[in-house]
Amino acid sequence: MREFIVEADGGSRGNPGPAGYGAVVFDAATGQTLAERSEYLGVVTNNVAEYRGLLAGLRAAFDLDPTATVHVRMDSKLVVEQMSGRWKIKHPDMKPLAMEASRVFPPERVTYEWIPRERNKVADRLANGAMDAGVAGAAEVSADPVSAAAEVSADSVAGADASRVAAATTTAATTDAAKTAATKTAATKADADIRAAKTVASPGWGPPDMGAPATFVLLRHGETALTPQKRFSGSGGSDPALSEIGRDQAERAGAALARRGTIQAIVASPLARTRETAAAVAGRLGLEVTVDEGLRETDFGAWEGLTFGEVRDRYPDDLNAWLADPEARPTGDGESFTETATRIAATRDKLVAAYAGRTVLLVSHVTPIKTFVRLALGAPPESLFRMELSAASLSAVAYYADGNASVRLFNDTSHLR
Structure with a gap:
């Protein structure tokens, strides 16, 4: 059986600050360098960067020979002891990364050794090169x-x-x-x-003791059979499950969030497509899913399952009223945008209080996610029609103790390519 040596390192200039990792795979018999990996990570902590380096090294070794045994050498005592099972993993940012690393090879084929920094020069050089390149302007090495x-x-x-x-x-x-x-x-x-x-450490214009914000990472569910047909699909319809494409999108979102290593809890809408998407992500992160009724999609009444054109043909007056007035309901006693906003605001306040200072993944739908963003920006209701939100996209809003909010990300689909 072939044996590899993986040396990995990660660093953060500021902790959190601009961070990167480096990893190298050697042939244990010959000492030949077989693969090198490095990446600029943006702003994360030192420990996250070290775990990301370990994960990259293990994956590079797996690509070379998935049947091999691996001996990991790192100068991070924390990672070595935690992955060896001698120290508990207490920090929620570390748990999903450690779980992901443990799944690359069967645990019995991987051993860990702590080495001093001066013996980890190759990985250290790669990590610093990634950080240098990232700060200088290269997003990834x-x-x-x-x-x-x-x-x-x-x-x-x-x-x-x-x-x-x-x-x-x-x-x-x-x-x-x-x-x-x-x-x-x-x-x-x-x-x-x-x-x-820096804003997380000392948010906004408020006093320095406000603490870290509650950060909501907003994930729209993956595609269903109705999504590519652009049919109204709310909480009062057939409650469709994910399509094959949607399941793949959910897995890709989970992999991307596991690499980032920042999600500490998952809350999902009760509908089937969101619960299925959340379960796929939770499997990657090693977290449980909490269901919250407040995150469900708007009820579109008699319009459920219809295209916009079909609604226009069948209910033209109701559609025109709905487009013009946020208090207008879809035909058949659906839910107005004003009612949705009231529900989302109450859900937001409850979750901000429950998850103060933490990063939480909310798996929801088009209208609720757009409403979170609209309320954070203080934008008018008609702004909902001016936002594009793709299936399985990621957005993010941070909420501070003084009531202010900051939109950090909107409709990111880079993980789906």
Whole structure:
């Protein structure tokens, strides 16, 4: 049986601050370097970066030979002791990463050894190179330039069509002008990440003792059979399950959230498509799912299952009223946008109180997620018609103790490419 040695490291300049990891795979018999991995992570903690380095190294080894045995060497006493089972993993940010790492190879084929930093120079060099490149403007240092360009474009352009932007960025990156533009964009992103981390530590204009915000990461469920047909699908319809595409989207969202390593709890709408999406993510993160009725989709009454065109043909007066007045209900005593907003505001306040200072994944639907964003921005009800929210997309809003909110992300679909 083949044996690999994996050396990994991660670092954060500020903790949290601009962070990166490095990992290298050696042939245990010959000492030959077989693979190197490194990546700029944005703003995360030192421990998250170290775990991400371990995960990258194990995955690189698995790609080389999934039947091999692996000996991991790291200068992180915490990671080595936790992965060896001698120390408990108490921090919620570490648990999903540790679980993900333990699943790459069967645990009996992986051993761990602590080594001093001076013996971990290759991984340390790769990690520092990733951090240097990230701060300088390269979003990712890896063997996959397409992924690097996609990461920059999707994180930098809120609300854009992620696949279209990624394709344009990848193509344009062959020109000097596009490279310069990408560098400036990524540098702006790095600066923004640093500012965001500082805001968490000392939020807004308020007093310094407000503490960290409650951060809601808002995940729309994956596709159902009704999604590509653009049919009204609320809480009063057939309650469809995810399609095959939707299940794949849920798995991809879960993998992306596991890599980020920041989710501490999961709350989902009671409808089938959201519970199924949440279960897929929870399996990746090692967390339980709590169901909250307040996160359900709007009830569209008699419009459930119909396309916009079909509603316009059958109920033109009701549709025009609904488009013009947030208090108008869909035909058949559906739920108005005003009623949805009242429900979402109450749910928001309850969850902010329950999860103060924590990062929570809310798995919900188009109207509730748009409403969270609209209320955070103080935007008028008609703004709901001006937001595009894709299936399995991620958005994020942070809520502070003084009642202020900050929209951090909207309609990110980079994990689906």
